Amino acid sequence: MIEPRILEVRTRILKKNDELARAMRDRFAAAGVLVVNMVSSPGTGKTALLRETLARLKARGVPVAAVVGDLETDNDARRLAESGAPVRQIMTHGLCHLEADMVERHLEGWDVDALHFLFIENVGNLVCPTSWDLGESVRAALLSVTEGEDKPLKYPGLFNTSDVAVITKVDLAGPCDFDRAAAHANILAVRPGMRIIEASVRSGAGVEDWIDYLLDRRRALTAPA
Amino acid sequence: MIEPRILEVRTRILKKNDELARAMRDRFAAAGVLVVNMVSSPGTGKTALLRETLARLKARGVPVAAVVGDLETDNDARRLAESGAPVRQIMTHGLCHLEADMVERHLEGWDVDALHFLFIENVGNLVCPTSWDLGESVRAALLSVTEGEDKPLKYPGLFNTSDVAVITKVDLAGPCDFDRAAAHANILAVRPGMRIIEASVRSGAGVEDWIDYLLDRRRALTAPA
Numbered sequence: 144m145i146e147p148r149i150l151e152v153r154t155r156i157l158k159k160n161d162e163l164a165r166a167m168r169d170r171f172a173a174a175g176v177l178v179v180n181m182v183s184s185p186g187t188g189k190t191a192l193l194r195e196t197l198a199r200l201k202a203r204g205v206p207v208a209a210v211v212g213d214l215e216t217d218n219d220a221r222r223l224a225e226s227g228a229p230v231r232q233i234m235t236h237g238l239c240h241l242e243a244d245m246v247e248r249h250l251e252g253w254d255v256d257a258l259h260f261l262f263i264e265n266v267g268n269l270v271c272p273t274s275w276d277l278g279e280s281v282r283a284a285l286l287s288v289t290e291g292e293d294k295p296l297k298y299p300g301l302f303n304t305s306d307v308a309v310i311t312k313v314d315l316a317g318p319c320d321f322d323r324a325a326a327h328a329n330i331l332a333v334r335p336g337m338r339i340i341e342a343s344v345r346s347g348a349g350v351e352d353w354i355d356y357l358l359d360r361r362r363a364l365t366a367p368a
Numbered sequence: 369m370i371e372p373r374i375l376e377v378r379t380r381i382l383k384k385n386d387e388l389a390r391a392m393r394d395r396f397a398a399a400g401v402l403v404v405n406m407v408s409s410p411g412t413g414k415t416a417l418l419r420e421t422l423a424r425l426k427a428r429g430v431p432v433a434a435v436v437g438d439l440e441t442d443n444d445a446r447r448l449a450e451s452g453a454p455v456r457q458i459m460t461h462g463l464c465h466l467e468a469d470m471v472e473r474h475l476e477g478w479d480v481d482a483l484h485f486l487f488i489e490n491v492g493n494l495v496c497p498t499s500w501d502l503g504e505s506v507r508a509a510l511l512s513v514t515e516g517e518d519k520p521l522k523y524p525g526l527f528n529t530s531d532v533a534v535i536t537k538v539d540l541a542g543p544c545d546f547d548r549a550a551a552h553a554n555i556l557a558v559r560p561g562m563r564i565i566e567a568s569v570r571s572g573a574g575v576e577d578w579i580d581y582l583l584d585r586r587r588a589l590t591a592p593a
Contacts, residue, residue: 149381152374184410185494185523186515214495216521237525239464239495267522269410270439270464270493289514289540290411296441297492298410300462315514318543 160275164243167278174256177361178263180277182301183285184294185267188311190219191344192285192353193264197226199354206257210249211264212241219264229253240271243278259361269298281360286330287312288321295329302333306360307340309353314343385500389468392503399481402586403488405502407526408510409519410492413536415444416569417510417578418489422451424579431482435474436489437466444489454478465496468503484586494523506585511555512537513546520554527558532565532581539568 171178181189193209200207208229211219220232231249233241246263255261263279265272284305286294289312295302302308308330316323323341330337340356342349396403406414418434425432433454436444445457456474458466471488480486488504490497509530511519514537520527527533533555541548548566555562565581567574 149374149377152377156374184492185519186409186411186512213522215524216518218518218522237495239493266495267409268464268493268495270462270491271496287411287514289512289537289544293441293443294410297438297443299440312514315540315543318540319514 157274160243163247164276164278167243167247168276168280171255171261171278172280172364175361175365176255176258176261177281177357177364178261178277178279179281179283179357180263180265180272180279181283181285182265182269182272182305183267183311184269184287184290187267187285187287187290188344189264189267189285190222192309192311192342192350193262194223194226195344195350196262196354196357197223197228197230199350200260200357201226201228205259207260207262208253208255208258209262209264210246212245212266214238214266223264235266239266239268240275241265241277242275246277260357269294269301273300273304280364281306281357283307283309285309285311286326288316288319288326292322292326292329295326295333299333302330302337305334305337307338307356308334310339310341312343312345313341313348314346382499385468388472389501389503392468392472393501393505396480396486396503397505397589400586400590401480401483401486402506402582402589403486403502403504404506404508404582405488405490405497405504406508406510407490407494407497407530408492408512408536409494409515412492412510412512412515413569414489414492414510415447417534417536417567417575418487419448419451420569420575421487421579421582422448422453422455424575425485425582426451426453430484432485432487433478433480433483434487434489435471437470437491439463439491448489460491464491464493465500466490466502467500471502485582494519494526498525498529505589506531506582508532508534510534510536511551513541513544513551517547517550517554520551520558524558527555527562530559530562532563533559534578535564535566537568537570538566538573539571
């Protein structure tokens with residue numbers, strides 16, 4: 144059980160994180176940088192979707208960059224760098240989530256204000272990243288068709304705090320007997336009205352819907368008030 | 369970042385958990401109960417494999433029971449109860465892992481000593497459950513073919529502390545372009561000599577290998593020294 148003392152320390156640390164994240168979000172928004180925090184289970188396909196996203200935005204001349212969190216290995220940063228975009232790995236060495244100061248430190252030396260998009264690929268985990276604001280304007284919860292339709296009900300915290308749900312690997316929907324209606328219903332039960340995008344990097348289906356969503360969100364961020 | 373004070377409190381709580389877990393393991397072993405802690409990502413198929421395991425062991429007259437952890441919902445307990453075995457749900461309400469005292473409390477009223485197997489299905493998470501000993505004799509790390517072959521390298525803590533790796537959903541290996549040799553090499557890189565079992569509940573492949581492994585482990589537990 145969580146003891147009162149650890150709760151108290153945790154509350155203080157979360158508060159500090161929230162303050163830093165809020166300052167980062169204000170700074171990014173003023174510079175017109177849309178920050179996107181991508182959260183999912185291990186193996187949902189965050190890296191594959193992000194690599195494709197970076198490549199497609201870059202091909203249109205949109206300035207993009209990414210930081211990617213993992214406990215160990217820089218496999219994901221290497222995979223993402225294939226897109227040609229600037230990418231940095233954050234190794235957490237056992238920590239189950241990213242925190243705002245880790246992101247901030249890994250941006251040092253980059254001309255962040257010149258970016259239109261900064262993507263943060265979180266550690267693969269449906270629980271812990273939920274509590275940690277990274278200064279993002281968009282939190283995307285990814286869910287693959289291989290994982291089962293009830294994940295939003297089991298992990299409501301993530302879906303509740305996210306702006307968009309992306310159902311990935313839809314090319315595998317058939318072999319996995321994926322129940323699309325149940326998945327949508329479960330997402331909407333947790334967060335009514337949530338925007339849901341279905342995509343497959345392998346088949347290409349829906350990836351442009353995701354790109355359009357991101358471009359729309361950035362337009363909203365930079366539109367005169 | 370983890371502050372020194374939270375580390376200190378965490379160390380104390382982990383130590384208390386370890387002491388309880390050790391006492392539980394001794395008690396279970398003396399009673400001939402093999403306790404199996406199943407850990408994986410959300411969506412790897414822990415519940416499906418466990419339901420099949422409970423049903424097959426029960427059909428042979430082996431006394432079995434299970435407790436299952438989730439943040440919210442008792443979906444998994446209801447799915448597992450279809451096996452006819454006694455099952456209890458542990459709802460963690462946001463906590464990302466099970467702890468020994470949660471397991472102990474949920475066994476109250478059961479004649480645990482009469483069991484041959486007690487299964488614990490952990491919260492879906494590759495990171496946090498690693499640090500929490502639940503008094504198990506066997507820790508099983510599950511990995512599905514849909515998740516990618518590099519998970520053991522990214523989450524070495526789990527594979528390092530586990531006794532057996534179970535690769536699940538092998539009926540989907542083809543559609544997922546699963547690289548079997550790479551997965552085995554990555555598991556063995558993290559834990560040389562680790563026992564690897566490949567299984568699919570849907571096709572039935574390998575499930576008996578898993579059952580045989582469990583029966584062997586229990587025989588070893590109850591064999592006269």
